[in-house]
Amino acid sequence: MLRSNLNLCLHAGPFSFAKLERLSRVLLDLVILLSAISMIGCSSKPPKPWEKDILARPGMEMEADLLEQRILMHVYTSKENASRGQGVGGGGCGCN
Amino acid sequence: MAVDVTDQLPPVETEVNLNSKEDQTAGHVSGFESAANRNWGMIVAMALAVPGTVAAQTETDRGGPLIAFKWLSYKDRQPGLRRISVESPSVRLRLPVAERWDINAQFTRDRVSGASPRWHSNVSSASIMSDERKAVDASVTRYEDGTEWSVGIASSEENDFKSRAASAQRRWHSEDRNRTWNTGLAFTRDRIGSSDDPALDERRSTFEVTAGLTQAVSSTDLVQIGLTIAEGRGFYNDPYKRIDIRPSTRRQIIATTRWNHHVESLDLTVRSSWRWYRDSFGVLSHTIGVEPIVAIGSRTSVTPSLRLYSQTAAKFYFDPVYSFVGAPFPPGYFEEPLRNVSADHRLAAFGAVTLGLKVTRQLGNGWVADVRADHYEQRQSWSLGSAGSPGLAPFYARFYQLGLTRRF
Numbered sequence: 001m002l003r004s005n006l007n008l009c010l011h012a013g014p015f016s017f018a019k020l021e022r023l024s025r026v027l028l029d030l031v032i033l034l035s036a037i038s039m040i041g042c043s044s045k046p047p048k049p050w051e052k053d054i055l056a057r058p059g060m061e062m063e064a065d066l067l068e069q070r071i072l073m074h075v076y077t078s079k080e081n082a083s084r085g086q087g088v089g090g091g092g093c094g095c096n
Numbered sequence: 097m098a099v100d101v102t103d104q105l106p107p108v109e110t111e112v113n114l115n116s117k118e119d120q121t122a123g124h125v126s127g128f129e130s131a132a133n134r135n136w137g138m139i140v141a142m143a144l145a146v147p148g149t150v151a152a153q154t155e156t157d158r159g160g161p162l163i164a165f166k167w168l169s170y171k172d173r174q175p176g177l178r179r180i181s182v183e184s185p186s187v188r189l190r191l192p193v194a195e196r197w198d199i200n201a202q203f204t205r206d207r208v209s210g211a212s213p214r215w216h217s218n219v220s221s222a223s224i225m226s227d228e229r230k231a232v233d234a235s236v237t238r239y240e241d242g243t244e245w246s247v248g249i250a251s252s253e254e255n256d257f258k259s260r261a262a263s264a265q266r267r268w269h270s271e272d273r274n275r276t277w278n279t280g281l282a283f284t285r286d287r288i289g290s291s292d293d294p295a296l297d298e299r300r301s302t303f304e305v306t307a308g309l310t311q312a313v314s315s316t317d318l319v320q321i322g323l324t325i326a327e328g329r330g331f332y333n334d335p336y337k338r339i340d341i342r343p344s345t346r347r348q349i350i351a352t353t354r355w356n357h358h359v360e361s362l363d364l365t366v367r368s369s370w371r372w373y374r375d376s377f378g379v380l381s382h383t384i385g386v387e388p389i390v391a392i393g394s395r396t397s398v399t400p401s402l403r404l405y406s407q408t409a410a411k412f413y414f415d416p417v418y419s420f421v422g423a424p425f426p427p428g429y430f431e432e433p434l435r436n437v438s439a440d441h442r443l444a445a446f447g448a449v450t451l452g453l454k455v456t457r458q459l460g461n462g463w464v465a466d467v468r469a470d471h472y473e474q475r476q477s478w479s480l481g482s483a484g485s486p487g488l489a490p491f492y493a494r495f496y497q498l499g500l501t502r503r504f
Contacts, residue, residue, distance in 0.1 A: 046274050051315035059365040059389045059397070060356050062310060062320050067166045067188050067202070068468070068497060075170065075495060079474065081407055081442050082373040082381040084324050085350035088248075088263040088282035088306055 161504040162190040172472075172493035180210040182495075198237040200248075205230050225291075229254040235263075243268040256289040256335070274312040278322075281305055290335035300330030308352075316358040324350040339424050340438045342412065347376040365389040378411035379443065382480060387452075395458040401470075403450035406480035410443035412436035416487035444485035447478025466499040 047055065054060065063069070069086060077083045170182040186204040193199055206229040235248030243266065250261040263282035269275065286300040308322030325348070332342040351372040358365045371383040387401035414426040414437060421430065426437055454468040474491035476484030 045314050046272075047312050047315040049272075052312065054316050054358050054360070055312055055318060057358070057365070059367070060318055060358060062318065062354060062356065064367075065466075065499070067164050067186050068499065070202070070204075071166060071168050071184070071186065071497065072470075075168075075472075075493075076405070079172075079442065079472070079491070079493070080381070080405060080448065081375070081377070081379045081410070082350075082371070082383065082405075084304065084326055084348060085322065085352045085371050085373070088265060088280035088304055 159190070159503065160192060162188070162501065164188040164499065164501040166497055166499045168495060168497050170493065170495040172491065174489045174491055177211065180208060182209075183207045196239045198239070199234070200237070201232070201234040203230075203232050227255050229257075233261075256291050258287040260285050276310045277308070278310070279305075279307045286330070288331050288335065293335060296335055298331035300328060300332065302326055302328035316360060318354075318356040320352075320354040322350075322352040324348070324352075326350075334438070334440055337424075337438065337440055339426065339429070340440060341434070341436050342438055343377065343436055345376065349374045363391050373407075377443065379407055379409070381405065381407035397456045399452075399454040399456070401450070401452035401454070403448075403452070405448040405450075406478065407445060407447075408479070408482065409445040409485050410438065413438055413440070413443040413485065415485055441485075441488055444476070444488055445479040445482055446474055446476045446484050446488060447480060448472060448474040449478065462503040464499075464501045464503070466497075466501075468497040468499075470495050 058064065073083075073086055164187070166186045166188075168182065168184040168186070170180070170184070172179045184204060184206040186202065188202045189200070191199045206227075208229070209224075209226045211224055229252060231250070231252040233248060233250035235246050237244055237246040246263075246265040248263045248265075250259070250263070252259040261282060261284040263280060265278065265280035267276055267278045269277075282302075282304040284302045284304070286302075288296070288298045288300060290296040304324060304326040306322060306324040308320060310318065310320040313319050326346075328346040328348075329344060332344065332346060334340045334342075352369065354367070354369045356365065356367050366386065366388045368387075369383075369385045371381075373379070373381040373383070382405070384404045385401065387399050390398045390400075392398055412434075416423070416439075417427060419425045419427050419429050424439060426434065426439070428434060429437070450470055450472045452468060452470040454466060456464060456466040458464055470493075472493040472495070474488075476486065476488040478484065
């Protein structure tokens, strides 16, 4: 996707600000995603077994309140185009 | 190798002194504490005392039996007009069976009523509708050493829409339990009808695959990344829009990042997330969420939340500019038939902000109550990187949730 965007800029004729804006947006997305990925496995201090008590607290769960998350996802899916991204399972609805 | 420590739980204490040679720590559990929280702290501490055992940082908290209830009350509006109202109770059950099995089930019933908009943001003469949706999903999980398997089914029914889904997931952990991988598959089959057209009977199917990784980055940080790809084929038109012709296929790609960070000096946990979404309709969206969990005493927590959303318009969405005939026909509709076209405002370019506040209270004996309020606003001018789609009236929604959970 990145290469195709570069080709559009270089070979598609006159300079296009819209194309440059789209390329900038893609690059920003990639930078943010790679920064997030680089945190994983590159941590300065992976916890030892005796350092994990805080990680076991309820507020640190990734899936804290499943009912609430499902309700909120349904609300937003009915009002916005984006959907999914919170694991598989669950039927659809006629709201989107 | 996992060790079942549930029989070894000591009486609830506020401090733990471990005499194991491998790890000695004063496990002071402070701030927001519940009976369940203290017990889990003990479970972790006991697990740490045995060489080679695991602690539940990245893996799912299996826990014991659980029943949770939520009531959602939702209302939305646009300037000068009340629109949709929804009342929705939900129940969730979790039941451990034998030593290595869990059964999970969830039931939801939505009662929807009110006025829905037609094309763009025409708020006048909106049709009054009333509908009820019933949804149920159930899954079975098998726990083995270092891995978990789940299979699930789901069903959702409304007057004009039926959905059936099946899914399978697997999680597995690194030796030190600092990393968890997960993968999942799902297949959904939808059946679309219309209250306005009894003859309409269309189908749609979606195949979805997901993969992710959760990493304990430090003693106070958990990070998760995920990727989902969904391929759908079938009927995507909105049968209640007069002019709505959408592609018969849809590919969705979703990348997510989550970061949970605990600030020890403030006894504060901050949960943040970012979702990147792209689909073959041409929509690109970003969703950012932040919610700090603030402990108030030992039994109460307050969680304010902020959610920011922005999307671009679909390729075939048209602004409120009409042909010589007038609304709802877009330019070129009669001269040169358009392959795909829609005036559904949910395919427009806009942004949205949600402010929320949740209060959670430990009632004792495994009971937890929570109440949550959210205010949602949607505006064309809030679209990131663009002026947004013209002709959209601001949209507002307020929704409240009441919850009650019992852990056994």
